[in-house]
Amino acid sequence: MKRLLLTAGLIQALCVGEPVQAATCSCAGAPVLIYLDTTAVEKGQFFLSYTAEDHQINDLVSGSQDVPDETGRDRSTFSHVLSASYALSDYWSISALTSYVEHERKIGSSFFPKARSSGMGDSVILLRYTPFFITPFRRHELSFGAGVRAPTGENEAADFFILSEDMQPGTGAWGGIAWASYSYAFNQAATVQFHASANYLHNGENDRKYTLGREYNLASGFSHSLNSRFGYSALLRYRQSDPDRRFGFELPNTGGEWLDFVPAVRYSFTDRFSAALSGRIPIWRDLNGALQFTTSYSWAVSLRYGFR
């Protein structure tokens, strides 16, 4: 009860690039992993959560420099993510999520000023092993996880033509995930905790011969439960993504490095039902190529219900 249930944000979102060589868009994909519930659970516990995220992708960046955008562009992704976790035992648990994604892009000076797509996004299933966890008698928690991202989403959405990869609700490719996290409780009630995590995402090739870049993520931060109702957390998240590939060739203006600040607040209505509000604010980035559109900010609302 005393433990802040906000470790979900320790895994970075999938990154979907665009297969053209102009100013492309990084991190435009649905947040398939970021809202995966990775909270340690006791045997028999079941958690369900729903998250809605608004992701604005309008910053134009050259390397690490912001560039004024004069195209009148407006690019956003709205995602609905449903996730579930079940503890098979005190040490083993399984988490899964699926998503529904809505993309929208407006370009003022373009012949096709508006593009929209929506549909089922990809799904993820993750098996987690927690050899030791925080209890009233232990301050440390360590978890390892491995899983797959399944191409359950639509990836042939079209306007006049098939839309670019970053406008597709799904990636169309399988992916593999390896993940580890560590938490330390500063007091016996575990109301103040330090969190650190690392994960790796390997992306396969889809049927249009497009491969998203491999991703490496590191995150660390603190969470604090003020009482049984209110809590907050603050994380720093670093992400490095390799360039995307088409037919095995690297695409310029895709991939790079990002450092984001991820604040979140949580309110528990009961000991089973809680809501959280979180954001993602870019601090620094150094992106590949001459120009890339990337995250301006994102915010999300989550509802979570747990039972046995």
Add this chain to the structure above:
Amino acid sequence: MVSVRYFLLTLIFCFSPLSAADGTAPILEGDDVFSGRAVRLSDYRDKVVLVDFWASWCPPCLESLPAWEALRQELGPRGFEVIAVNVDENTSDGLDFLRERRVRYPVLADPEGRIGIPWGIRTLPRYFLVDTQGNIVSDHRRFRSRDVEGLRSEILELLHSKTH
């Protein structure tokens, strides 16, 4: 498409509910923090026992202590007992609370988890109902005052089956 189907089937299989089996209560023994008297769960084989793990930093736990005291006063003569295990790292924190709201049932101190770890304590509140044979018959992870009536019925049922 076939692989997507296998993925979904795997998902359904993995989320099928598993049953949680109750079993024999682990060893519970120590000294009562007030009287110094040795307390062993195995000495209560003829009684229905509520084993309550609590700490001073757990508000629902503090709320539950007077409720257990009231249950014990009512049902004690019929064969019901409470054994509380305080898990505060500094046992004095728990004792300070008990000095203000005295309970008559035995309270053991377990700052290092000698008792709590074998009982699988990960979060608080946590309390168990143990029957006259030493078996855990119910395991509770939350306390709300409105749940006490249900627990009372459960105890009465166990006491009734003890006498028949």
